[in-house]
Amino acid sequence: MTAVDPTAGEIGPDEAGPGPTAASEAVTDATPARPFEVGELVLLIDHKKRRYLVTLSEGGKFESHTGVLPHDAIIGRAEGSEVSTPRAQRFRAFRPTLSDYVLSMPRGAQVIYPKDLGPILMLADIGPGMRVLESGVGSGALSMAMLRCGAQITGYELRPDFAARALKNVTTFLGAEVADRYTIELRDCYEGIDERHMDRVVLDLPEPWQVVPHARHALRPGGILVSYSPSILQVTQTVDALHAAGFDELSTTEVLNRTWHIEGAAVRPDHRMVAHTGFLTRARLLA
Ligand SMILES: C[S@@+](CC[C@H](N)C(=O)[O-])C[C@H]1O[C@@H](n2cnc3c(N)ncnc32)[C@H](O)[C@@H]1O
Numbered sequence: 001m002t003a004v005d006p007t008a009g010e011i012g013p014d015e016a017g018p019g020p021t022a023a024s025e026a027v028t029d030a031t032p033a034r035p036f037e038v039g040e041l042v043l044l045i046d047h048k049k050r051r052y053l054v055t056l057s058e059g060g061k062f063e064s065h066t067g068v069l070p071h072d073a074i075i076g077r078a079e080g081s082e083v084s085t086p087r088a089q090r091f092r093a094f095r096p097t098l099s100d101y102v103l104s105m106p107r108g109a110q111v112i113y114p115k116d117l118g119p120i121l122m123l124a125d126i127g128p129g130m131r132v133l134e135s136g137v138g139s140g141a142l143s144m145a146m147l148r149c150g151a152q153i154t155g156y157e158l159r160p161d162f163a164a165r166a167l168k169n170v171t172t173f174l175g176a177e178v179a180d181r182y183t184i185e186l187r188d189c190y191e192g193i194d195e196r197h198m199d200r201v202v203l204d205l206p207e208p209w210q211v212v213p214h215a216r217h218a219l220r221p222g223g224i225l226v227s228y229s230p231s232i233l234q235v236t237q238t239v240d241a242l243h244a245a246g247f248d249e250l251s252t253t254e255v256l257n258r259t260w261h262i263e264g265a266a267v268r269p270d271h272r273m274v275a276h277t278g279f280l281t282r283a284r285l286l287a
Contacts, residue, residue: 035076036093041172042074043100044083044091053096053104098148101173102141108165109138112204112228113277115257117145120202123253123282124226126151130199133218135189135211140166142204142228147178154195155184193218203227208234208281209241216245221287230278238281247283254279 036042036056044052046066054062060071067085074083074093084090096104099114112120120142126132128150137143137155143166146153157163163184171179190210193201200223201215208227215225225247229235235252242250255277259270 033078035078036074036095038071038075041096041101043094043096044069045094046089046091051100051104052091053100096173098144098173101169102144105139105141105169105173106165107139108159108162109136111139111141113274115255115274116228116277116280117142119253119255119280120226120228121145121149123251123280124200124202124224126200131195131197132200132202133193133195133198133215134202134204136162136205137166137184138162138204140169142202143182144170144173146202147174147182151200152181153183154198155182156187156189156193157184158186158188160186189214199223201225204229206234207237209237212238212241212245212247216247216285219285221285223285225283225285227281228278229281230276232279235279235281242281242283246286248286249284250282252279252281 038056038058040056042054042056044054044062046064052062052064054071056071056075058071058075062069062071066089067087069083069085069089069091074081077083077093079093079095081093082090083093102111102114102117126146126149130151132146132151132153133156134143134146134153135156137157139162143153143155147170155163155166157166163186167179167182167184170182189205190207193211193214195218197220198218199220201211201219203211203226205211208229212225219225225242227238229238239250239252256273256275258273261268261270
């Protein structure tokens with residue numbers, strides 16, 4: 001078992017940007033009128049609703065097929081401003097939401113999409129100070145969502161490159177200080193969990209049923225396990241293991257999100273939707 005050092009910097013700043021703000025604050029900040037600063041992430045949206053994530057730097061340039069936008073045209077402006085290239089290509093500039101960041105951040109492993117991240121927070125009932133065992137951490141999308149709710153996470157991850165990526169993504173979006181509540185250990189969750197009296201175990205790995213017997217010892221009575229799996233065959237095996245290990249209050253949920261097109265009299269569901277991503281299985285440990 002090896003802990004990942006938050007200062008080790010395995011991933012260069014060029015890949016994910018130099019960090020949240022010049023003052024090393026979290027990207028998401030509740031001060032509505034604060035103008036954009038050097039070092040911040042900004043989300044640019046063009047007239048075709050294409051989205052670009054950019055880290056602002058002094059003298060920097062954002063280059064796209066629609067033209068070159070100097071960062072100086074954004075720095076000092078209010079969030080929600082419209083900014084233009086010299087060839088009059090316009091963009092709206094916003095601070096990225098967690099959802100925006102998850103969809104465009106650098107990835108190692110496949111992330112859990114925002115449509116499932118929200119429900120996982122509710123199913124696992126994640127809240128401030130909760131002790132969570134998460135495995136594997138992948139690109140850190142789920143970690144970010146739980147950390148933002150105030151959880152304290154111990155992550156078990158097999159791959160050092162994914163662990164480093166997750167840590168970089170998490171601290172880029174939430175700020176360096178969040179590393180106090182986020183520890184990643186390079187280890188195989190199938191071989192056991194050392195932690196005890198955990199409030200939650202949250203899983204996104206290929207064979208969650210192998211973790212269930214260990215989760216039983218890691219969780220406190222009444223603790224919640226949530227597992228995300230793309231295949232229903234993974235779910236049935238996990239559910240069998242949960243019953244055998246003394247879990248109760250089992251449920252399995254699939255989240256289908258359908259957006260609507262609303263424009264004058266043209267009111268209909270959008271033609272496309274992300275139908276299947278994964279199943280969310282939840283259970284509580286009996287005393
Ligand atoms: C799909 S990714 C997790 C993505 C993550 N939930 C996110 O939202 O970014 C699955 C991760 O589980 C890790 N993994 C697979 N088997 C594991 C095991 N036995 N113990 C620890 N991690 C494991 C993989 O290396 C991979 O990083």
